[in-house]
Amino acid sequence: MKNKTGVFLFLLVCILATSAFVQNGKDFPAFPEKKYKGNFSRPASVRLLGRMLFYDPILSADSSISCASCHSPYNAFAHTDHARSHGIHDSMGLRNAPSLFNLSYHPSFMWDGAINHLEMQSLAPITHSGEMGESVSHVLGKLRRQAIYRHLFADAFSDTAPSIPGMLKAIGFFMAGLESKSSKYDSVAAGKTVFTEQERKGHLIFIRHCASCHVPPLFSNFAFELNGLPPDKLLKDFGRMRQTLLRSDSLRFKVPSLRNLDFSAPYMHDGRFKTLTEVINHYNIPRNPSDYVSGELKRNMALTAIQKTDLLAFLLCLNDRRFVFNAAYQYPRNELDSLKKRLGSPAK
C-alpha cells in the first residue's frame, strides 16, 4: 500500500512537472528556423555595403530619400509621426512604413505580401514613382561612378564592379541582420527575469485574445488577416487582393509583429491609430458574426479598463531598447570616415 502511494505521488509529480513544462514551452516558444540566411564568403563586407546603401539617398532619383528616411533606426526602422510613407517630391505613399526587424523569418514582405524574397524587397521602393522614383540602370550608373562603392562592392563580392544583384543582396543581408531579441519578454522567456503582476495578467490576456495571429516569439503568424478596419475612401486600399485579385483576399493585410510598438507609432497598415490605446479599443469593439473580420476577432474580447491596461503593460514588455539603440545598425559614420581616409577623399 505504501509502495503504491509512493508510485502514485511520483507519477503525479511527473505529470505536473511535464504539464508545467509544456505550458511554459507553449507560452514562450522558441524562435523558428530562419527563412533567409544569406550565404556569402565575406558576410561582414556584404553587411557593411548593405548598411551604407540603406542610409544613402543615392538610391533615390533626386538623391533626397534613403531607405532610412522611412525606416529610422530610432523608430525600430519604421517612420514615426507619419501615417504613411513619404517619397521624393513630397509624395505620399499608400501605406504606413512597417518596422524592420527579424525579417529573416518572414516568408513574404510588404503589407500585402507583394515581395517574395528579402533580397528583392528593396527593389520595390527604389523603383516606385511615389517613393524613391529611381530606375535600376540609373542607380547602377551612380554607384559605379563612386569610388567608395567600387571599393565596397569589390570587397564584398570578390573584386566585382557594382551590380544590381549585388546591391539587392547587400541591402537584403543588412536588413536580415536587424534582430530584435532582447526585450523584457525575451528575458522572461529565458528565465532571467519575471513579469510584474500586471504584465503577467496582460500576458494571459494576450495569449487568450491575441496570440493566435500575433504568434510569439515573432509576434506574427505572417498571414493576411481581416483587421476590421473599413477602407479609406480616398486610398481605396484593399490589401492582399491587390496581389491575388481574389475577392476573398479583400481587406486582408499582413499581421505585423508587436515588438517595439513603443517606438513605431502610428499603427495599422494606413497608420490611422496614433496610440496603442486606440488599437486595443478597436479590437475590443463587440463584433457581430457577420462582421468582416478574421475568425478570432469575432470573439468578443470585452476587456475592462483594467484589463486593457494590463494588456498594454505586457505589450510594452516587447520593446527592445538594445535593438533600437544598437550602434551596429545605425548610420555607419565611423566606417564611412575611415573608408574615405583610406581612399584618399575628404571625410564629411
Next chain:
Amino acid sequence: MIEMQKAKETNIAFVFSINTDKKDSMQWDVLRFYVSLVQICSQGKIIASDSSGYHLIDLNDSLRNSFTLKTPISEAFDEVRFCIGVDSIASTSGAMEGDLNPSEHMYWTWQSGYIFVKMEGKVKRNPFEYHLGGYAFPNKAIQELHFDTGGLHKLRFAFDAHHFFAQLPANFPSVLMRPCREATLLMQHFAAAIHLEK
C-alpha cells in the same frame, strides 16, 4: 520579319524571329521573353537538359534573339522541349545574375516574379502593352512547348504575330500588367503562336 542572327553551328542553336503579315500593319516596340528549362530528347527520353539556363530573347535586338546550348550533344535527337517563362524556384530565389538580373527590366517589383513575355506596340494603329507572367497559383502562366526537330541542329522558331492577335477575343484589354487570368490566357496564345520552321 525581324532579321535573324546566325547562331554558332557547333552546338544546338535556338534562333527566334517574328512573322508578321504586312496587312496587319503591326508595330513592335518591345518583344522580349524568357526561354528556360531546355530539354533535348530522343524517342521520348531526355538525353540532355539545360536546367539552369534562362535565356532572355529580344526580337528587337539581333544580338539577343538566339542562344546556343553550352553542352554539345553527341547523340541523335528528335525532340526539343522548353518553357516560355521562369519557374517558381527561380522566381523566389532572390537577386539573380545573368539574364535574370533585375536590371533587364523583366522583374515585377511590386508583384514579385519575372515578366515572362513583354510585348508593346501597335496593331492596326491600336496600342497594346502586355507584360505577362505569374509563377504562382491561381495565375501560374509558364508554358511548356515541345517540337519534333526532324534532325535539325539549328532550330529556327518563329512567333506568328498574326495568329496571336487572331486568337484574342473581341474587346480584350489592350493593357495587362500583372499576373491574372487574362495574362495566363495570353501566355497560352503566345506559346501556341510559336512554331518550328523546317
